[in-house]
Amino acid sequence: MMRPVLTIAQLTLREAFRKRVFVNLAVFAALMVGVSFLMTGLTIGQHQRVIHSVSFTVLSVVGNLLAVFLGAGLIAHEVERKTLYTIVSRPINRWVFVLGRYLGLAGVLAINTLIGGLLVSSVLMVSNWPALDHFTVSLALIYAEMLVVLSIAVLFSSFSTPTLAATFSLCFWVIGRLSVELQELAGLARNDGLALAMKGAYTLLPNLGRLDPMDLLIHNAAPDAAHVVMLFLYALGYIGLMLSLACWTFERRDLK
Amino acid sequence: MSLIEIKGLKKVYRSPFLRREVVGLEHLDLSVERNEIFGFLGPNGAGKSTTLKILTGIIRASAGSATIDGLAVGSPKARRMLGFMPEFPTFHDFLRADEFLTFYGDLSGMARQELPQRIDQVLEMVGLPGVQDRPLRSFSKGMLQRIGLAQAVLHDPDLVILDEPMSGLDPVGRRDVRQLMTGLKAAGKTVLFSSHVLNDVEEIADRVTVVREGRNVLSGSIDELLGxxxxxxxxxxxxxxxxxxxxxxxxxxxxxxxxxxxxxxxxxxxxxxxxxxxxxxxxxxxxxxxxxxxxxxxxx
Known part of the structure; x- marks a missing residue:
């Protein structure tokens, strides 16, 4: 069963290359070089951290936007364009398509994040600043967040239009980033119903704020290994849940 | 046992938010024998494409049963037996012709080493020799129709289902498709196709069924129907x-x-x-x- 999954993943990667998805990296590189020069003149003694902070923020935003917009069209576009007809009529289960597409896009995001990380390191190296201690862990956390957002986009893509899927996924990403605040607001709410709704939203929505590596980068504090492992397991669990729901929904869907 | 058995097939499209129902198929009975060319006729909206989509697992029937060689449609085992070309096919046009066919060969579980030779063979069969390196986005409408046929027959299925295979083709293309279909029959395959081009149906179909408002109103051999x-x-x-x-x-x-x-x-x-x-x-x-x-x- 792995061969068709990999075949579809390969199709997704090929599509990304041929449709020049990685052009964003050129924009990112130009931005990085510009910011590094600009920050040198503006800050005193904090160049290294500012470069890290700005570049990781840009990398995260660009990566998550790619996850939202590419993920939202992953299934929905294929349904709209009817390119799926000849695929689902092959002797494969539909979950194979969902998983293959997800893995392909996960590969696209991995390449994007990796090259982005290399660009940041290059800029730091050229400027004679060493990368911070937790550079790799931070990059991995950013990638984990993208994978969670991608799984949400794939779920919405499995039953709605590309526009709706992108809108819902974007909302989930933004709210997911603010989920810690949701928990705090639940404690402050005077209305029990509102508090319950906020607690429910906090439980159901992805806790993306926890995957934000800015604390590691800015304070250069050593991360607790067990905590980092828990974060990755949490991301993996959430991705598993979203993809299972996407496969279940897509398996039952009529492709009109 | 017939290759395709359809009994009391019904399809109702439901709009979940508007609570509106559209009947795509009311009650369809049909049997397609092995090694015949079966024509599926009817006006627009009669239920032809709906039936073909149910047979290929694209949509599910609301009621009734449909089997291919005794296997319930929709199961991967049943789909292993068929090749399908939809009406107005659209494909991933960023692929080259050989990449496109390799993709479908892989999905059908074909052995990797036999693919290059088979790809050359089917491209020749559908009248597209030498296009292996050309991207699909450079193909004309007729060429897309032909490569659609190529992916349908690539894995040498026993049953080939074609939804309006003549649409978009010039007279030469239509003749080629007719020849391809009769060639498939000569090779022991079964062809089920829908068409609006009645002359073509009359020329090549062994049996036809006429569908109207989701029911088959007439079935039989060409001689039986035309007297x-x-x-x-x-x-x-x-x-x-x-x-x-x-x-x-x-x-x-x-x-x-x-x-x-x-x-x-x-x-x-x-x-x-x-x-x-x-x-x-x-x-x-x-x-x-x-x-x-x-x-x-x-x-x-």
Whole structure:
């Protein structure tokens, strides 16, 4: 069963290359070089951290936007364009398509994040600043967040239009980033119903704020290994849940 | 056992938010035998594509049953037996022709080492030799239709299902598709296809079924449906007896058999009426379709 999954993943990667998805990296590189020069003149003694902070923020935003917009069209576009007809009529289960597409896009995001990380390191190296201690862990956390957002986009893509899927996924990403605040607001709410709704939203929505590596980068504090492992397991669990729901929904869907 | 067995098939499309229901198929019974070319006819919206989509697992039936070689449609095992080309096929146009066919070969579980040779073979078969390196986005509509056929037959399936395979093709393309279909039959395959091009259906189909408003209203072999030969008599002067229909300045009568035609000719000679034409002919599928199965509300 792995061969068709990999075949579809390969199709997704090929599509990304041929449709020049990685052009964003050129924009990112130009931005990085510009910011590094600009920050040198503006800050005193904090160049290294500012470069890290700005570049990781840009990398995260660009990566998550790619996850939202590419993920939202992953299934929905294929349904709209009817390119799926000849695929689902092959002797494969539909979950194979969902998983293959997800893995392909996960590969696209991995390449994007990796090259982005290399660009940041290059800029730091050229400027004679060493990368911070937790550079790799931070990059991995950013990638984990993208994978969670991608799984949400794939779920919405499995039953709605590309526009709706992108809108819902974007909302989930933004709210997911603010989920810690949701928990705090639940404690402050005077209305029990509102508090319950906020607690429910906090439980159901992805806790993306926890995957934000800015604390590691800015304070250069050593991360607790067990905590980092828990974060990755949490991301993996959430991705598993979203993809299972996407496969279940897509398996039952009529492709009109 | 027939290769395809459909009993009481029904499909209702439900809109979840508007609570609106559209009946795509009301009640369809159908059987397609092995090694035949089966034509699926009907006006737009009759339920042809819906049936083909159910058979290929794209949508699910609301009621009734459909099997391919005894296997419930929708199961990967049943789909292993078929190749499908949808109406107005659209494909991933960023792929080259060889990449495109390799993709479908991989999904069908074909051995990697046999693919290059088979790809050359099917491209030759559909009249697209030497396009292996060309991206699909550079293909014309007719070429896309042909490569759609290539992916449908690539894995050498026992059953080939084609939804409007002639649409978008020029006369040469239509002839090539007809030849491909008869070639598939000669190779022991079964072909089920829908078409609006009735002449093509009449020329190549062994049996047909006519669907209207989600039900099949007529099924049988071409000979059974069109009947035997009939005779057309045309005269300039209207005879006093018989059912003559005015066609322009002339009058025409259709006789169902040769004996009736001979009798009518003798009467005309006796009455001194000159016969402009006496012609042996067979009713065409087009005539059957328009005369007997004109869609309701169509007065033309």
């Amino acid at each position: 035997g030969e009939r005779f057309e008599l045309v005269v300039r002067q209207r005879p006093s007896a018989g059912e003559w229909r005015q066609v322009g300045e002339d009058f025409m009568m259709i006789c169902d058999d040769e004996e009736a035609a001979q009798r009518q000719l003798a009467e005309l000679v006796q009455a001194g009426i000159s016969v402009l034409r006496c012609q042996r002919e067979r009713r065409s599928l087009e005539q059957l379709f328009f005369e007997d199965f004109r869609p309701s509300g169509d007065a033309s």
